Amino acid sequence: MPIAIQMPALSPTMEEGTLAKWLVKVGDKVSSGDIMAEIETDKATMEFEAVDEGTIAHIQVDEGTEGVQVGTIIATLAEEGEDVSDVEPAGGAAPAPTPASSEDKSEAPAEPAKAEPRESAEPARTPAPAASGGDRIVASPLAKRIAEQKGVDLSSLKGSGPNGRIVKADVEGAETGAAAPAPSAAAPTPTSAAAPTEAQDFSIPHEVEKLSSMRKTIARRLTESKQQVPHIYLTVDIRLDALLKLRGELNAALEPQGVKLSVNDLMIKALGKSLEAVPACNVQFAGDTMLKFSRADVSVAVSIPNGLITPIVTDAGSKAVSKISTEMKDLAGRAKEGKLAPEEYQGGTASLSNMGMFGIKQFEAVINPPQGMIMAIGAGDKRPYVVDDALRVASVMSATGSFDHRAIDGADGAQLMKAFKEMIEAPLGLVA
Template sequence: MPIEVVLPALSAGMEDAVIAKWLKAEGETVKKGDLLAEVETDKATMELEAEADGTLGRILVGDGKRANVNQAIALLFGEGEDASVLAGPVAPVSGAPVTAALTPAVAATKPLAAVAALAENTVRHAASPLARRLAADRGVALDGLTGSGPKGRIVRIDVERAAQSAPVVAPVSAAAAQPMSAAPKGVPPGIGPHEAVPHTSMRRTIARRLLEAKQTVPHFYLNADCDIDALLALRAEINAKRPKDERISVNDFVIRACAAALSLVPDANVVWTEEAILKLQDVDIAVAVATDGGLITPLIRQADRKSLGAISAEMKALAARARENRLKPEEFQGGGFSISNLGMYGVKSFSAIINPPQSAILAVGAGERRPVERDGQLAFATMMSVTLSVDHRAVDGALGAQLLAAFKTVIEEPMNLLV
């Protein structure tokens, strides 16, 4: 009998993904381990491998279409099988695929559909909060729906399918169907000509996580001005003898200085969970990289044990893969600390949002010449403003201040980063 190819969870917290491109065509022979498709998640584009031998008999989710985790996306035919076997049972190739039931929502045919669905949906179902809201808005009852999310959970796409399969009822009048003052769904009134750019998986995830961070993480902020004249002089000396594509950046110094500071203040290298504070043994630094789809934060693992040259080379490689959507999950998941540097855009200072479950993020501004007092005399120095955002649940104010003070000391005495 045919085998279902299901979409696995390719990264932590993944609920759905886009099938970016099928690498095999229908009717093509497939061996276990062959690459079947490219899958675009919220963080990267990854390759899906075949879990069994066979022939790709039917593609269920085409290029550019979205599928949920554990949803069947294709069928593999065994030896001697063809499309005639589709009437029989289908075996799962991995996981336990569940197909969303396309049961028409009876409530959608009634005038008070949304109210009825909202009342019905107050009964506890295994459904995501977004699915509940969407079901109430569209008049879809959760009873009778089979979820395609993890452990059979009802997710957004299940509700959308049920809404699409509901019988269409002709409106009594055009006025009743579309009030004169109503705007298209999701478009604020008064908006003029515009182009609607659909959300990518990455953009939706960024929005969800930033909202979660600001709503659930008690941020507090610490500021410092760092004199980086010594750093710039050392950098110029190092780069004078290096090829252009191997030169050390100010950001490489910042990464190494943050790693050194966390080594000096290990109690700040932590992750908050509801059960315990996790004290991390390795100093892994996440660095924000701008891509066409949004920000992603690849990790420099064990940054406190690496030289400036090693950090620089690794950061260049990670940033290139990030912009190509080619990062592996282990290259962007983990760590307890992040860096966001907007200095190259001329930003003097800003406050960054913590990336849960991490406990802190350092926002780095541009270096600029400013008047300072030295030994009672007015002088000019290149100053760089930094802002440390800290999760107060895991790192207290005094501990955060120690971490920022350690960073300031290290970055202003950069020769120590070479030993």
């Protein structure tokens, strides 16, 4: 009996993904554990292993297809003894979602290819333009976009889609140059800042780059964070001389073990211990409740080619700095290769983002929801600084905590910043 191979859920929150690449073809035999495909989730590109044995009879979703819902049948496997040529596609012969083209960026699920794939559902929030006579023009969003680019008057076209709807093919076959009627002063047509008009684009040479699943997720989550989370920002200046001296001594001692501590490793430890010292900041807002965590799992921002990911150092406050250093090197390396397991980047009770290595003096990071805070680390540099009531030159950095004011009061945030500053300026507590 044929076996349906479905789009897997490669993380607890995955609802859809991109079938980035097939590593098998029709006729190939596979065994349990064989790598069949590469699937791009919102955080990484992961390998999909075969569970059953058999021969690939049909591939129903082409590689490069975006927005494939979890549970969608992507291929059919013929069991041992079955003739591949006699096997029907599992779930029927309905075609798979069409890979998104550079012209259609919609994230809506694809429709079965009857007459108008990917255009048959128009968002309710997108009003259709009205003809000069007051009649409503029904056109797909893609058709409207192409009409604007080509200067085609939609009111002069007859739609071939359902209920006379104007679709992409109608606009592409129309005469170019018949400009759409200008909007009247009484009913101005707004232009979305998120989607520049083609007239604007024509004046500047540009390329169109399709967003990856990761970049779409970053955009969505950080927009939600800034819109829904009331941020409060608290900044302290921290003297680094003692920490830098201790780091040099520790690296000399750890050199035979092949361990080299970075300043970032010590910052992770300091944030972990600070969260333990001020548990009112190791929390998450959850509607009518608040989650209070008994340990500090620090998510660390790592820049990768397609965006940003935050691998987690679990129980950072209790781990030795040498262990944190070893873990971070491993996590960061695998993050850049897209090989982190979901549990290694999903979760965390707070975050740390260090842009000091780029020379950034001070910045305010966006909270990574649903976490309650993120620590932004700036560059350490030589500055005039008062030491023992005397003005001297010291190595100083600025650190800014961003706090979710729904869950963390300003006074509690200030206590955390004070604890973090004290940990850095008297760093022996980091190795105690």
